[in-house]
Amino acid sequence: MRYKLAGLFITSACLLSAADKVTFSENIAPIVYENCVTCHRPGEAAPFALISYDDVKKRGSLIASVTKSRYMPPWHAAHGYGEFAAERRLSDEQIAMIGAWVKDGMPQGDPAKMPKVPQFTEGWHLGKPDLILQMPAGFDLPASGPDVYRNFVIPTGLTEDKWVRAVEFRPSARKVVHHVLYAWVSGGSLPRQNGADGKPGFGGMGTVGVVPGQGGGSLGGWAVGNTPVFLPDGLALPLPKGADFVLQMHFHLTGKAETEQSTVGIYFADKPPEKQLFAAQAPALFGFGAGLDIPAGKKDYTIEGALTLPADVMAYSVGAHAHYVGKDIKATATLPDGTVKPILWIPDWDFAWQDRYNYKDPVFLPKGTRMDVRIVYDNSADNPRNPSNPPKRVLWGEQSTDEMGSVTMQVVAVHKEDEPVLQKFFTERTQEAIQAGIQNGTAKRFMQQHQAER
Ligand code: HEC
Known part of the structure; x- marks a missing residue:
């Protein structure tokens, strides 16, 4: 009996440890x-x-x-x-x-x-696109060197206004592409042919739509590891007739020469969206008017931006933007009753990961909510991502050695009739940022830099 008990005990102990x-x-x-x-x-x-x-x-x-x-x-x-x-x-x-x-x-x-190895769709994830666009020529990338930023402009040939529910990106040399931002600009407003260096597209990481007076808008983006998704039901982004589609690509070289000729699939909505998507951005225009001027070696240079919502909104997603010396980016919402809601905090900003974060459930922000954004830059030699060694003074601009800074929430009006109020509010903020940028010299420097790029 005792033996049996002991034996049982030992057996179950072995089973336990085998299972563990x-x-x-x-x-x-x-x-x-x-x-x-x-x-x-x-x-x-x-x-x-x-x-x-x-x-x-x-x-x-x-x-x-x-x-x-x-x-x-x-x-x-x-x-x-x-x-x-x-x-x-x-x-x-x-x-x-x-x-x-x-x-x-x-x-x-x-x-x-062993579990089954996951299968990944080889063709289009979202099914057959309504419009397929391809870069007219391949872009050659060397085996090694610094990261490359390049913009490619593809005419859409659209003869009527469309609404975009999703964009799916298919690179030909997937390994070399780190992230892509999509946008539209009015047809012919950006060079469609080769840049100053004779290669397809043109350089720079200026955010499309920043150039004052240039029509256009964002259509989202893709980063390593992302799967394309449709916008939530009833939402879509405009793609006007005759527009050009812009791919702004970030390449991280792989040790092997590659040629990239991307294809994009665009999915249209059957009808105009029920509600308009707005970009609630602070500071406005990627910090164009914020007077960014970071002394060489400065460890904790900080800019702040705020906006107070003029109507009730729902926020669907949020993203941040800065270049290499951006360090800590935080956004909060203070509701009229004093409640503070988190919006986004990136404590160790890394330019290589330009993710857009979709809220699990849309976040309700009532009229009068204040969105506060604080961006800290580390322009010291201690920042391993600092592109300048020794550090240099950094100003607002589109080169990787310049900086920008903002947090952008994608929001819709809770009450359809508030859309004109929001439209006016965001347009005025952009205009104010442009005015500030003209006054502090950013606009002049940017236009000169922009001309030199083309
Ligand atoms: C969204 C894409 C993505 C996912 C998901 C991902 N990785 Fe990575 N991983 C990368 C990339 C890109 C690099 C190389 C660049 C870098 O280090 O950031 C990398 C690098 C690494 C490295 C090398 C780090 C070094 O210091 O050299 C290891 C190890 C690694 N990953 C393990 C993992 C493990 C384990 C998981 C899952 C738990 C994972 N990764 C999930 C994209 C990803």
Whole structure:
């Protein structure tokens, strides 16, 4: 009897520890397939695949350290500061499990227990697009060197005004493309042919639509690891007849010469949207009027911007913009009753990750809500991302060595009849920013720089 009991005890203890043993097949592969493989697979921008046992084992200790520090999966919005959809984040338990597995010598376990390798759509994710545009010529990229920013202008040939529900981007050399911003400009307002260097497109990272008097608007963007999505029901962005489509691309060179000739698929709405999307941006116009002037070596140069909403709105998504010395970007909403709501906080801004963050549920912001934005720049030599060594004075501009700064919420009016109020409000803010930029010299410098680019 005693023996039996003891035997039983020992057996169950063994079972327990066998079940507790972390193996690749049963515990690690599911985490990696769900959280890493979108980027870490052949042809994607991550530098290596993480699919097989050997792939993961080979980099086990690095994986344990980059997951523990939360460097991977990449996600720059502070957790818990705003509730976002599709947040790329491992749980504390998952991180601990990876650590335990590595410490335990990375056992493979039973290969029969492996989860299925995720399948990714090869063709269009969102189905057949209504309009397909392609860069007229390939753009050659060298094997190595600094990051390249290039704008490509493609005529749409549209003979009537359209409304865009989604844009899907298909690069020909996916590995070299880090992110893309889409916009439209009125037909012919930007050069469609080769730039001053004789290559297709033109350089610079000026935000399209910033040039005073130039018609145009944003159509969203794509960054490494993103899957295209439709705008929420009933929403769409305008793409007027005769417009040119602009791709502003950021290339991160791969060690191999590549040629990129991207294709974009555009999905139209059947009818005009029920509601207009507005960009609630502070400071306005990417900081054009903010008088950005960051002394060389300055560690915590700060600009602030604010706006008070003239009507009730719903916010769908939020994004931030700065270049390389941008460091800490934070936006809050103070409601008329004094409640403070988080909008977005990026405590360690990284230009390489221009994500747009979609709220899990749209955020209601009543009339009279004040949106406050604070952007801190680190222009010291301690900032590893500082493109100038030794640091140089940094002004507002479109080169990677210049700066910009803003936070933009995508909002719609809660009451349709408030749309003209919002339209007027945002237009006036832009005009004020242009006036401020003319007065502080930003406009003149920008136009000169812009001419030299073309
Ligand atoms: C959204 C795309 C994306 C996802 C998701 C992603 N990675 Fe990465 N990963 C990258 C890119 C791009 C790089 C290379 C550039 C960099 O270091 O930022 C990288 C680099 C790495 C590195 C090398 C870091 C170094 O210091 O050299 C490791 C290790 C890594 N990832 C592991 C993971 C693991 C583990 C996961 C899942 C838990 C993951 N990544 C999820 C895109 C991604």
